[in-house]
Amino acid sequence: MRILVIGSGGREHALVWKLHQSPLVETIYVAPGNGGIAQEGVNLVDIRADAITDLVKFAKDKSIDLVVPGPELPLTLGITDACREQGIACFGPDRFAAQLEGSKAFAKDLMLEAGVPTAKAAIVTSYADGCKVLEQSDYPVVLKADGLAQGKGVVICQDRSQAQATLHQMLEEQIFGAAGTRVLIEECLVGEEVSLLAVCSGEEVLLLPSAQDHKRAFDHDEGPNTGGMGAYSPAPILPSAEAEDVANQTIRPILKALVAKGHPFIGVLYAGLMMTATGPKVLEYNVRFGDPECQPLLMLFTSDLAKVMLCAVEGSLNKTDLEFSPGACVGVVIAKDGYPKSYSKGSPITGLDAVAKMPHTKVFHSGTGIQDNQIVSTGGRILCVTAEGADLQTARDAAYAALAKIEIPGSFYRKDIAAKGLAHVK
Numbered sequence: 147m148r149i150l151v152i153g154s155g156g157r158e159h160a161l162v163w164k165l166h167q168s169p170l171v172e173t174i175y176v177a178p179g180n181g182g183i184a185q186e187g188v189n190l191v192d193i194r195a196d197a198i199t200d201l202v203k204f205a206k207d208k209s210i211d212l213v214v215p216g217p218e219l220p221l222t223l224g225i226t227d228a229c230r231e232q233g234i235a236c237f238g239p240d241r242f243a244a245q246l247e248g249s250k251a252f253a254k255d256l257m258l259e260a261g262v263p264t265a266k267a268a269i270v271t272s273y274a275d276g277c278k279v280l281e282q283s284d285y286p287v288v289l290k291a292d293g294l295a296q297g298k299g300v301v302i303c304q305d306r307s308q309a310q311a312t313l314h315q316m317l318e319e320q321i322f323g324a325a326g327t328r329v330l331i332e333e334c335l336v337g338e339e340v341s342l343l344a345v346c347s348g349e350e351v352l353l354l355p356s357a358q359d360h361k362r363a364f365d366h367d368e369g370p371n372t373g374g375m376g377a378y379s380p381a382p383i384l385p386s387a388e389a390e391d392v393a394n395q396t397i398r399p400i401l402k403a404l405v406a407k408g409h410p411f412i413g414v415l416y417a418g419l420m421m422t423a424t425g426p427k428v429l430e431y432n433v434r435f436g437d438p439e440c441q442p443l444l445m446l447f448t449s450d451l452a453k454v455m456l457c458a459v460e461g462s463l464n465k466t467d468l469e470f471s472p473g474a475c476v477g478v479v480i481a482k483d484g485y486p487k488s489y490s491k492g493s494p495i496t497g498l499d500a501v502a503k504m505p506h507t508k509v510f511h512s513g514t515g516i517q518d519n520q521i522v523s524t525g526g527r528i529l530c531v532t533a534e535g536a537d538l539q540t541a542r543d544a545a546y547a548a549l550a551k552i553e554i555p556g557s558f559y560r561k562d563i564a565a566k567g568l569a570h571v572k
C-alpha cells in the first residue's frame with residue numbers, strides 16, 4: 147500500500163510509526179510532517195493540511211491507496227468527499243458526518259435525536275435571545291462557540307454577568323469569527339472526564355481502551371486550556387468491562403443515526419465523556435484520534451493499523467480485531483514556556499539519543515523541525531514522551547525517567563500526568 151498521512155503533530159508521528167510497522171505498507175508520504183516524522187523512513191511533502199485540492203492532486207499523481215487525515219480541519223473541509231470523487235480511499239468521515247466535530251449545534255441536535263445522554267443546551271444566534279436564556283440558567287453555565295475554535299471556544303461562566311459578557315464577545319464582537327455566530331448555552335456537568343475512541347465503519351465498531359487527557363497547562367488542572375499536556379491509557383475510571391455499555395449509549399446510536407441519514411461514519415469517533423453521578427454524558431465528539439491520546443493508545447496497539455483502516459474503508463471491520471498490550475501507557479508533553487499563548491521557536495533539543503536506547507519508550511514529535519542537522523522546537527507542544535509498562539505506575543515512572551534525559555531550554559511539562567488514574571487504583 148501507498149499511504150498519505152496528513153498532519154504535523156505528535157498524533158501523526160504515532161500514526162506514521164505504527165503504519166510503518168505494517169507488512170502491507172510499502173511507501174508512506176506525510177504532508178507536511180515534522181522533524182521526528184522525517185526520521186521514520188518516510189517522505190515529507192510540503193503541502194498544508196488544509197490545502198484539499200493540492201492534497202488530492204498529490205494523492206492521485208502518486209497513486210495513493212489510502213489517505214489518512216490526522217487533524218479535524220481537512221475532514222471538516224471535505225477531504226474524504228474530494229478523495230472519493232477521484233476514486234481514492236480515505237480513512238475519515240465525509241464532510242457531513244465531520245460536522246459532529248465541526249458544529250457543536252449539529253452534534254447536540256444529533257445527540258438529542260439519537261437519545262445520547264448529554265448536557266441540556268439552548269442554541270442561540272442573537273445576543274438578546276441568549277440573555278433571556280441566561281436569566282433562567284443555573285450557574286455555573288457553559289458557553290460554547292458552535293464551530294472550530296482551536297480549543298478556545300468553551301467558557302465556563304461562574305455567574306450571569308460573566309456569561310453575558312462572554313456571550314457578547316462571541317455573538318456581537320465575534321471573537322471567534324464565523325465559528326461563533328451560533329452559541330450553545332449549556333448545563334455545567336460535574337464529574338471526571340474520560341475519552342472513549344472507536345474505529346467505526348457504518349454501524350461496525352471496534353473500541354480502543356479508554357484514555358484520559360490533561361487539558362490544562364499546569365499541575366492540578368490549573369492554568370489555561372491547551373491542546374493536551376499528556377494522556378494515559380487505559381483510564382481506570384472507565385474499565386474495559388464497562389466500555390461496551392458506555393459505547394452502546396454514546397457511540398452506537400450516533401453511528402446508527404448517521405447511517406439513516408445516508409452518511410455512514412468511517413474513521414475514528416472520539417467521545418469526550420463526563421462520568422457524572424447519573425452516568426456518562428457526552429461533552430463533545432471528535433471525528434479523529436485525539437492528540438495526545440493517540441500516542442499512548444497506538445503504543446499499546448498491537449494489530450496491523452493499515453489493515454484495520456483498510457477494513458474500515460471497505461466496510462469489512464467484522465473481518466478484523468483490535469489487539470492491545472495488556473499493560474498501560476503514559477505520554478507526557480513537553481511544551482515551550484508561554485504555550486498555549488505566545489512562545490519562541492528554534493530551541494535546540496538534546497537527549498533524544500539516550501531515550502532512543504530505552505526499552506518500551508518512544509518520543510513522538512509535535513512541534514519540531516531540523517535546522518543544521520539539529521532537532522529544534524517549532525511549535526508550542528514540542529514532544530510527547532511516551533512509555534509502556536506492566537501497569538500505570540510502571541509506565542508513568544518510565545515516561546518521567548525518559549523525560550529527565552531530555553533538555554529543551556525554556557520548556558515545561560506537567561508532573562502529575564496519570565495521577566488521577568493512580569488515585570483510582572489505590
Ligand code: AMP
Binds near residue numbers: 265334429430
Ligand atoms: P469541549 O470542546 O466541548 O470538549 O469542551 C472543552 C472542555 O470544556 C471539556 O473538556 C470540559 O472540561 C469542559 N466542558 C465542556 N462542556 C462542559 C459541560 N457541559 N460541563 C462542564 N464542563 C464542560
Ligand code: GLY
Binds near residue numbers: 438439
Ligand atoms: N486531546 C484532545 C483532542 O485531541 O481534541
